[in-house]
Amino acid sequence: MFLALRELKYAKLRYFLIGFIMVLIAWLVLFVSGLAKGLASDNASSIQKMDTDYLVIQKEADHRLVRSILSEDKLKVIQDYTNNESAAPLGIQMTTFTQKGSSKKIDATFFAVDMKGFLAPDVIDGRMINNKTTNEIVADSSLKEDGLKLGDYIKEQFSGKTFEIVGFSKGESFSHTPVIHINFKEWGEIHKLSANKQLFFNAIALKTSQDAAEQIDKNVAGVDLIDKSEALKSIPGYSEEQGSLIMMIVFLFIIAAFVLAVFFYVMTIQKINQFGVLKAIGATTGYIARNIVFQVLLLTFISLVISIVLTYGVAAILPSSMPFDLTPKLVLGSSGLFLAVSVIGSLISLYKVTKIDAIEAIGSAAQ
Incomplete structure (x- = not known):
């Protein structure tokens, strides 16, 4: 690796420019990846966090939760196949409300759940409600950005009912709207x-074995059994939104591979004479190839470190309303893929190195 480090030190400007371009590409990849995950969470975090294995919905609902309608009788039939605590009903309704004393309308989604069941939200501020509570709700903490706080009253537009916010949950959203949890009495x-x-x-959420779930799907008329991934795809706009962003990320990686391949190929051609001299004095093709790969990995690693710092720095100053979520797992995955793309992009250069003839290269240099 001595040769690689000496060359980096000698041609500082050249490698600085290459590293700068790599930083920009990696920064864009990480930012778009964080945006994609953030939008996914903002669109469906309530479903993603749901502690359930399967969801039972109406057969005619086309796998869309908001189109499904199931009765209490259907719930009782399904509970016969599971323990009562393993099947929990879920009511979903998109709504609009106004804060008491204000005319501003805010979109939200009501989630009706059993407050003693496994679908009940975790309260981070205030207190939890129970199944007998009247006119009280637990709202997502994102509503604090709209000026709502504990003890405030909201008026639901369609029913005209007024509710008091007694607790806040965190990270509960559905179709880009904050989730408000209520009991079935309300x-x-x-x-x-x-x-x-x-x-x-x-829907009816199930925490049960695959065999029991398949029995329900087979024997209970008029229902479909779906898992959480299918439920996520059924949320309006979820698949299209994620598909567009993932396509952007894929193209960014492809562009990165081509850009890096061209850079290192051109640089290799410029150094053919030097490589010829090295081969003439005993350097093997493997030695030269290892130095090129080391250069690529070192440049990529330094570029990634800078890009990660820049991405987290920008994320720190983004408004809290911006759906951005860059987890360590996502950073490691994207970084590993970027390293792989960089090495793949340098393979053309390695091929050129294997074809260098020492005598021919020295002869060209002498001319």
């Missing part, structure tokens, strides 16, 4: 159901 009130009428749900 769910019935919102839908103006009398005591003798059945409740209706959008």
